[in-house]
Every structure is written in structure tokens, then in C-alpha cells.
Amino acid sequence: RQESDSTVENSDQQKTEIKETPLDGKIKNIGKNIKKVKESNWFSKLQTSQGALRLYSVLAGFIYIYFACSCIQYLGYYSPWYKIWGLNKEKTPSTTFTIGIDTPDVVREKTKECADQFNILKVKLGRDNDKEMIETIRSVTNLPIAIDANQGWKDRQYALDMIHWLKEKGIVMIEQPMPKEKLDDIAWITQQSPLPIFADESLQRLGDVAALKDAFTGINIKLMKCTGMREAWKMVTLAHAFGMRVMVGCMTETSCAISAASQFSPLVDFADLDGNLLISNDRFK
Amino acid sequence: RQESDSTVENSDQQKTEIKETPLDGKIKNIGKNIKKVKESNWFSKLQTSQGALRLYSVLAGFIYIYFACSCIQYLGYYSPWYKIWGLNKEKTPSTTFTIGIDTPDVVREKTKECADQFNILKVKLGRDNDKEMIETIRSVTNLPIAIDANQGWKDRQYALDMIHWLKEKGIVMIEQPMPKEKLDDIAWITQQSPLPIFADESLQRLGDVAALKDAFTGINIKLMKCTGMREAWKMVTLAHAFGMRVMVGCMTETSCAISAASQFSPLVDFADLDGNLLISNDRFK
Numbered sequence: 204r205q206e207s208d209s210t211v212e213n214s215d216q217q218k219t220e221i222k223e224t225p226l227d228g229k230i231k232n233i234g235k236n237i238k239k240v241k242e243s244n245w246f247s248k249l250q251t252s253q254g255a256l257r258l259y260s261v262l263a264g265f266i267y268i269y270f271a272c273s274c275i276q277y278l279g280y281y282s283p284w285y286k287i288w289g290l291n292k293e294k295t296p297s298t299t300f301t302i303g304i305d306t307p308d309v310v311r312e313k314t315k316e317c318a319d320q321f322n323i324l325k326v327k328l329g330r331d332n333d334k335e336m337i338e339t340i341r342s343v344t345n346l347p348i349a350i351d352a353n354q355g356w357k358d359r360q361y362a363l364d365m366i367h368w369l370k371e372k373g374i375v376m377i378e379q380p381m382p383k384e385k386l387d388d389i390a391w392i393t394q395q396s397p398l399p400i401f402a403d404e405s406l407q408r409l410g411d412v413a414a415l416k417d418a419f420t421g422i423n424i425k426l427m428k429c430t431g432m433r434e435a436w437k438m439v440t441l442a443h444a445f446g447m448r449v450m451v452g453c454m455t456e457t458s459c460a461i462s463a464a465s466q467f468s469p470l471v472d473f474a475d476l477d478g479n480l481l482i483s484n485d486r487f488k
Numbered sequence: 489r490q491e492s493d494s495t496v497e498n499s500d501q502q503k504t505e506i507k508e509t510p511l512d513g514k515i516k517n518i519g520k521n522i523k524k525v526k527e528s529n530w531f532s533k534l535q536t537s538q539g540a541l542r543l544y545s546v547l548a549g550f551i552y553i554y555f556a557c558s559c560i561q562y563l564g565y566y567s568p569w570y571k572i573w574g575l576n577k578e579k580t581p582s583t584t585f586t587i588g589i590d591t592p593d594v595v596r597e598k599t600k601e602c603a604d605q606f607n608i609l610k611v612k613l614g615r616d617n618d619k620e621m622i623e624t625i626r627s628v629t630n631l632p633i634a635i636d637a638n639q640g641w642k643d644r645q646y647a648l649d650m651i652h653w654l655k656e657k658g659i660v661m662i663e664q665p666m667p668k669e670k671l672d673d674i675a676w677i678t679q680q681s682p683l684p685i686f687a688d689e690s691l692q693r694l695g696d697v698a699a700l701k702d703a704f705t706g707i708n709i710k711l712m713k714c715t716g717m718r719e720a721w722k723m724v725t726l727a728h729a730f731g732m733r734v735m736v737g738c739m740t741e742t743s744c745a746i747s748a749a750s751q752f753s754p755l756v757d758f759a760d761l762d763g764n765l766l767i768s769n770d771r772f773k
Binding site for chain 1: 573698725
């Protein structure tokens with residue numbers, strides 16, 4: 204072994220010969236490759252060097268931290284309006300669901316269908332079959348009912364009598380009992396009504412609220428009438444400052460607009476937000 | 489060369505000997521290492537394989553896209569209150585700067601110092617040297633002046649006469665001319681005053697606003713008194729609904745709180761937000 208060692212290491216000729224064997228060619232190539240890698244650009248160094256694992260670990264660590272921070276940021280700042288306003292969404296009331304005016308048989312059938320799915324129903328009255336509608340629904344369910352009279356009662360005494368009758372039938376609120384022009388009559392009704400009276404047609408925007416404070420118990424705020432979230436919020440603020448109650452209503456809307464309207468619903472007494480449930484082409488469902 | 493080749497490849501004894509040279513030991517180790525790398529886990533493969541560059545490039549691309557999206561998100565949702573409220577910050581009024589009560593020489597000197605830096609001054613009156621203070625300041629500058637009477641005038645006729653005199657001296661508004669208990673006297677002053685009268689000590693929170701609507705022209709909202717941004721905004725909403733004017737004031741505060749108060753200042757008539765300018769230990773400067 205000593206001899207072999209000395210042969211390789213000390214004899215120039217022997218060295219030369221060994222270098223020129225195929226095996227030695229491989230050695231040279233490997234050495235060349237290692238040198239190449241060592242002298243190539245920083246990225247290649249990273250790929251092959253021992254420090255790469257550490258570097259990428261640190262990088263991955265930063266990415267995770269950054270991602271976590273972004274998520275926190277997102278949760279904090281991509282705030283829905285109810286959070287900006289500081290409301291508790293657990294206090295959102297159940298929406299009413301509208302039972303359309305129809306023949307008693309159809310009304311009975313419809314009421315049966317939705318009685319299990321909703322906690323409160325809504326019925327539009329103000330016609331000559333008001334009592335029939337209510338009796339029909341009451342033959343099927345005892346759910347609380349909200350009434351939208353749609354300015355339909357023309358006489359204040361008739362309206363008040365109807366409200367007393369409705370109170371006996373488990374109705375919980377009345378919207379717009381008389382035409383919006385008859386504000387004094389409505390004030391007269393509200394003063395004596397056993398049920399809260401809400402303004403619907405009487406109200407559009409923030410500027411209308413003050414004039415209604417002595418005529419109605421509350422107001423029905425609809426985004427599509429009041430121009431949007433900011434004004435809606437001001438209307439809620441103003442109504443509450445006047446000691447009025449607030450309900451939120453809707454038009455025929457997709458769940459996009461309903462979702463917007465629901466943002467201030469934790470503060471309302473009644474939510475009439477079934478617009479998206481009454482259409483078949485809700486793109487935001 | 490042929491002989492050497494055959495020596496290495498064909499002679500078992502010669503091979504054995506070569507294997508046992510230090511150089512051959514190195515060859516074996518290199519081979520072993522390559523094998524190790526090839527058979528080790530996927531991460532090591534990534535580090536050494538040709539696809540690593542591509543993979544990391546794609547990863548980096550995603551990180552950049554993610555970062556860009558986060559930035560857009562951040563810009564969009566890390567919204568200051570004035571943006572949430574939909575206000576135009578260009579409409580922010582200049583803050584008043586308070587000239588403290590002192591000897592005429594000191595007041596004259598102080599006024600000279602700050603007359604170039606501010607567009608409106610503030611002076612606290614309600615003592616027996618009120619006219620002297622104003623005359624002293626007017627000997628130096630014609631800047632508009634806001635007055636805080638600090639409940640200091642005890643008689644309503646005296647207060648009204650002072651206000652008329654002040655109006656002639658280029659004063660633009662009066663805060664709290666009389667004690668908060670004397671709401672009727674204040675209402676009497678406001679009715680006849682040529683200058684707007686703002687409530688300061690008379691007001692703390694949202695619930696106080698309604699009672700002041702017939703006694704004052706406007707209210708001075710201070711965050712430290714009204715509990716914060718949301719209630720301040722409700723107070724602005726309510727005051728405006730009552731046709732009242734709004735000013736924003738402050739306590740001795742850092743620029744952190746002043747910045748918060750300035751958020752609704754685009755809607756105010758007067759901003760008295762010099763609290764941070766009167767302290768030397770503003771950590772948020």
C-alpha cells in the first residue's frame with residue numbers, strides 16, 4: 204500500500220498516466236463541475252450550496268409572517284359596515300316574509316309552505332278583503348304578522364278600528380296606515396294605536412325624518428330610496444335621537460342589496476328583507 | 489496510454505490498489521455524495537435539480553402578485569374615518585391657535601410669533617381684562633379671532649354688549665358666553681347675537697344635543713368628552729339635522745387624538761385643534 208501511494212503521489216509519469224485513464228477523466232469532470240457550480244452566479248450557488256435550505260426556510264418564515272399579518276389586516280380593515288358602525292350582528296332580527304294577496308286557498312297553501320321557514324310574516328292590507336286575508340292566515344299559523352297598509356285606509360277611525368282588530372289577531376306592527384298627505388290623521392292614529400305605526404311612503408331621505416317624529420312611532424328605511432349606506436346610517440341616528448323606532452325595508456332586490464341593508468339591521472325593530480327571496484334571478488345568491 | 493487503461497480496468501489487484509489510494513477515496517466520497525443528493529428528500533432535489541430555478545421563479549411570482557394585491561387591499565380598506573364617512577379632506581378648515589392670557593407685552597410678543605403661522609387665532613375671555621386682551625392682539629394682527637368665553641360672562645346684557653363690541657373688532661364666533669345652567673339667557677343672547685354662539689361646557693354627549701338646539705347656533709364636539717369617533721359622527725349628524733353648526737375642539741392632546749378629531753373636520757365651521765401644538769412631549773409628532 205505504501206508503494207502504491209508513493210507511485211501515485213510521487214511519480215510524475217505515473218500521475219500523468221492515471222490522469223489519462225477514463226476513470227481519471229471522470230474525476231476531472233466532476234472537479235470541473237464542482238468548480239463551475241462554485242463560480243457560477245449567486246442563484247446557482249443558492250441552489251447547490253448548503254446555506255440554501257436555511258435561506259429558503261427564513262424566506263418561507265417571512266412569507267408566513269407576512270401572510271398572517273395580511274390576514275389580520277384583512278380581518279381588521281376589510282370591515283363590513285356593521286363592524287365600522289360597531290354593531291353586534293347577533294342582534295339582527297329575523298326578516299318578515301310576505302304572503303301575497305290571493306284567493307283564500309292559495310293564501311292558505313302559501314302560508315303553510317313558509318310557516319316553518321320564517322319567524323314572522325308580512326301581509327299587505329288596505330283593500331276590502333283585509334279581515335279575510337288575516338283570518339285565512341290565522342287558520343294556518345299563529346306566527347306574528349307585520350302589516351303594510353300601503354296608504355290603503357282612507358278614514359282614520361276605520362284605520363284605528365282595524366288596528367285594534369289586528370292587535371287582537373296577533374299583529375305586531377302597522378306600516379303607513381293612511382296616505383302620506385294625511386299626516387295629521389296618521390299622528391292621530393299613532394297617538395291612540397296599540398301597535399307601533401311606521402312611515403313608509405311618507406319617507407324617502409334624511410331630510411324627511413324630522414317632520415315625521417310626532418306622526419309615526421318609527422320609520423322604514425330603504426336603501427333604494429335614501430341613496431345608500433351613509434345616509435341610511437344618518438337616518439338611523441336621527442330617528443333614534445328623536446326616540447323613534449326603525450325598521451329596514453327593501454324593494455325587489457338581489458341578495459347583494461339585501462346584504463347591504465342588513466348591515467344596520469342589528470339596530471332595527473323589524474327587518475323586511477325578503478326581496479331576494481321573491482325573485483328567481485338572484486345573481487348573488 | 490492503452491496499457492495504463494487496461495492496467496486500471498482489467499487487473500483486479502491494480503484496481504484494489506487504486507481504490508485504496510487517497511485520491512480514489514475522494515472519488516468514492518464524491519460519488520456517494522451525488523447518490524445521497526439524488527436519493528434524498530424532495531426539498532434537496534429541488535435545491536439541486538434543474539427545475540428549482542423555474543419553481544422558485546413561479547413561487548416568487550405568486551409572492552409578488554400576492555404582495556401587490558395586499559397593497560391594493562390595504563390602500564382600499566385601511567380607510568381613515570373621513571373616507572368611510574365620504575368627506576373631502578380639502579374642506580378641512582385651518583385650526584385656531586390659542587393666545588394665552590398674559591401681560592400685554594407677552595401677549596403682543598406671542599401674537600407676533602404665531603401671526604404668520606396661523607389663519608385664525610383663539611382667545612379665552614370672560615375676565616375683567618377682556619377688552620385689553622383684544623386691543624393688544626389687534627395692535628399686532630388683523631387675523632380673525634375665535635372667542636371662548638368659558639362661561640365667564642355672568643350677565644346676559646353684558647355678554648351681548650361684549651359680543652357686539654367683539655364683532656366690531658373682527659371676532660368671528662363666541663363659545664359658551666354664560667354658565668351652562670343659564671340656558672335661557674344663552675338662548676336670549678343667541679337670538680340677538682351678530683356672531684354664532686357655540687356650546688362647549690353645555691355639551692358632552694349625543695344625548696345633550698337636542699336640548700341645545702334652540703339655545704345655541706352650534707356645538708363644539710370634543711372626542712375626549714363624547715367617548716369617540718362613532719358618537720362624534722352621530723353628534724355631527726344630529727346637529728346638522730337640527731340646522732346647527734358644528735365645531736371640533738380638543739383637550740391637551742397628542743397629535744394622535746388631534747388626527748382622530750380632524751377626521752370629521754371637513755364638515756365643521758371651526759376647528760380648534762391646537763392641543764398638540766401646545767405640548768412638548770407629543771409622541772406621535
